[in-house]
Amino acid sequence: MTENTDELRDIFRRVADEDTVTETQxxxxxxxxxxxxxxxxxxxxxERMRADHEFETxxxxxxxxxxxxxxxxxxxxxxxxxxxxxxxxxxxxxxxMDLHLVRETDTDxxxxxxxxxHLADGESTAEIADRLDVDGSAVRRYRRVxxxxxxxxxxxxRFRIEFEDAVPGAEAGERFTEEMTEDGLDEATEDIxxxxxx
Numbered sequence: 001m002t003e004n005t006d007e008l009r010d011i012f013r014r015v016a017d018e019d020t021v022t023e024t025q026x027x028x029x030x031x032x033x034x035x036x037x038x039x040x041x042x043x044x045x046x047e048r049m050r051a052d053h054e055f056e057t058x059x060x061x062x063x064x065x066x067x068x069x070x071x072x073x074x075x076x077x078x079x080x081x082x083x084x085x086x087x088x089x090x091x092x093x094x095x096x097m098d099l100h101l102v103r104e105t106d107t108d109x110x111x112x113x114x115x116x117x118h119l120a121d122g123e124s125t126a127e128i129a130d131r132l133d134v135d136g137s138a139v140r141r142y143r144r145v146x147x148x149x150x151x152x153x154x155x156x157x158r159f160r161i162e163f164e165d166a167v168p169g170a171e172a173g174e175r176f177t178e179e180m181t182e183d184g185l186d187e188a189t190e191d192i193x194x195x196x197x198x
Contacts, residue, residue, distance in 0.1 A: 041166040042068050049099070049159045053151060056144075057095040059085065067095045068163050072170035097144045100152035100160050110134075110142045119146065 042065040050061070059067070063085050070076040070084055081092040096102070111132070118128045125143070129136045152160060164170040 038166055038168065039065050039069075042163065045159060045162045045166060046099070052155070053098070055098040057091060057098050059087070059091070059095050064095055064099060067092065068099060068101065069167060071096065071099075071101045072164070072167045093141070094144070097148040099163070100148050100157070101163075102145060102148050102152070106145045107142075110138070112142060112146060115139070115142055116146055119143065 039062075043061045046061045046064045046068075057064070066084060067081055070081045076084075078089040078092040078096070081095075082089045085092065114132060115128065118131060123131070125136050125139045129139045132139070
């Protein structure tokens with residue numbers, strides 16, 4: 001230690017009547033105030049999102065904020081979200097799609113590329129179900145996933161990024177967000193000619 005540091009330590013000991021000059025520091029775990037601010041922020045984002053997009057769910061903005069928290073905090077599945085809100089897992093899924101909260105498991109093992117092609121051709125749910133040899137309910141479910149991905153890309157993942165900023169430690173969806181973006185770029189550029197000579 002330097003001479004000045006020694007002098008300061010001696011002064012502190014005389015004034016504070018303590019032998020130690022190091023204060024124990026504890027890691028902050030957050031507070032109810034922080035959680036309240038996060039919830040308010042989520043509700044504000046959801047309000048703006050609702051103004052820009054048509055929601056299928058009838059859940060309130062406060063309930064949708066719970067959907068977002070559960071999606072990121074606990075990585076809870078739709079059963080967990082449904083139980084927290086006392087709604088059906090189907091309603092929890094619809095709410096997630098409205099909020100652009102798509103999981104990797106939402107797309108497996110279904111062939112979304114084939115579904116996109118059929119949707120682009122304007123085929124009905126029954127026609128697509130027949131062609132893909134699946135139930136109509138499966139087509140409706142995966143159609144919502146495709147639409148959620150498309151809407152998320154249309155706004156450059158803006159709302160999902162804002163959700164991740166508003167929820168502390170919300171890294172859970174980042175990898176899949178990147179995959180969605182890459183898939184969207186592949187889909188958008190697949191017909192572009194790249195045979196250019198200089």
